[in-house]
Amino acid sequence: MTNLLSNLLEDTNNEKDLLVGVCSIDNPLLDSFQDNINKILPSARSLIVVIASHSKGALISDNNQVKQYDTIYTYERVRDISMKLTRELEFEDYNAAAVPAFIPLDVMSERKGMKGEICWRTASVASGLGKIGKNNLLITEPFGPRIRIGGLLTEHPPINTKSENRELLTHPKCNSCTNCQKNCPKEALSDYSTNKKLCGDYIFAYGLRKYSDQMENIINSNPDKRKNLLRDGTTRELWQNFMTGCYYYCWNCQISCPD
Numbered sequence: 640m641t642n643l644l645s646n647l648l649e650d651t652n653n654e655k656d657l658l659v660g661v662c663s664i665d666n667p668l669l670d671s672f673q674d675n676i677n678k679i680l681p682s683a684r685s686l687i688v689v690i691a692s693h694s695k696g697a698l699i700s701d702n703n704q705v706k707q708y709d710t711i712y713t714y715e716r717v718r719d720i721s722m723k724l725t726r727e728l729e730f731e732d733y734n735a736a737a738v739p740a741f742i743p744l745d746v747m748s749e750r751k752g753m754k755g756e757i758c759w760r761t762a763s764v765a766s767g768l769g770k771i772g773k774n775n776l777l778i779t780e781p782f783g784p785r786i787r788i789g790g791l792l793t794e795h796p797p798i799n800t801k802s803e804n805r806e807l808l809t810h811p812k813c814n815s816c817t818n819c820q821k822n823c824p825k826e827a828l829s830d831y832s833t834n835k836k837l838c839g840d841y842i843f844a845y846g847l848r849k850y851s852d853q854m855e856n857i858i859n860s861n862p863d864k865r866k867n868l869l870r871d872g873t874t875r876e877l878w879q880n881f882m883t884g885c886y887y888y889c890w891n892c893q894i895s896c897p898d
């Protein structure tokens with residue numbers, strides 16, 4: 640029984656761009672997510688965390704589409720591995736459910752898409768996969784903060800409890816380094832916390848707010864201006880973001896980290 644999860648984790652960890660870990664859903668770091676976990680899979684006993692690495696070359700590129708393309712791939716990698724693990728576990732009669740790494744998110748309640756069902760940075764610390772940096776991101780040994788994180792819940796009992804952490808650990812290498820803070824174009828980072836409004840407005844330059852503004856402009860314009868707005872660069876960029884599902888415009892806190 641225990642071999643199944645151990646083997647699955649070992650096989651996945653053998654892939655060079657991946658990191659996988661597990662923690663018990665009783666881990667105190669998951670306390671504030673218990674209601675969400677219970678709603679997703681009431682019989683859950685373990686949380687498996689799946690991390691995939693970005694391409695460093697893509698993220699340091701000056702071409703935003705290249706960075707978005709790599710981000711789409713990295714999220715897909717996390718999703719595919721998480722989905723694969725759910726199927727493997729269910730073939731052996733352990734129910735499992737993958738939890739979104741990013742979107743879809745609950746955008747209807749007061750959370751407004753700014754809170755995940757599970758905070759993957761916290762879950763990763765709980766699973767022993769890394770520590771929190773001053774950039775408020777998870778920093779991993781092999782890939783630094785240049786990663787995407789997701790995972791799944793399963794009723795398979797947890798293993799490797801020795802590698803679990805029970806408190807939110809900060810990364811010792813951050814020490815006196817403030818590269819991430821200095822390189823944030825909006826000065827949104829203070830030690831281990833993020834000004835979400837400043838950051839969000841910048842990284843989602845063509846996101847929901849831009850969409851609402853563009854709609855409002857279109858509605859309030861005369862027919863000639865409306866025709867132009869419907870065909871301008873903003874409408875085209877918004878349309879492309881809807882198509883790709885990726886609407887990021889900044890990765891500086893991931894790139895500027897020397898780790």
Ligand code: B12
Nearest residue numbers: 740753754755758759760775776777784787788833839889
């Ligand atoms: C909403 C969201 C955002 C929002 C809000 C960010 C935030 N800090 O919550 C905005 C739009 C601003 C955002 C920005 C970015 N995001 Co974002 N985001 C999310 C999302 C979907 C939910 C996060 C959430 O639930 N936040 C609510 C609470 C939990 O967050 P919080 O208030 O920051 O809580 C932390 C602090 O309070 C801190 N804390 C509290 N007490 C203490 C005590 C101690 C001792 C310490 C050390 C820390 C600490 O620890 C908590 C956990 O780290 C997650 C995916 C997910 N489900 O986890 C991705 C996620 C966090 N984002 C990610 C990324 C990469 C980014 C960006 C780089 C944008 C981009 N290009 O992709 C920036 C980075 C901004 C930054 N440096 O903080 C990655 C992080 C990867 C990593 N290495 O950690 C995630 C995990 C997506 C993914 N699946 O990979 N994001």
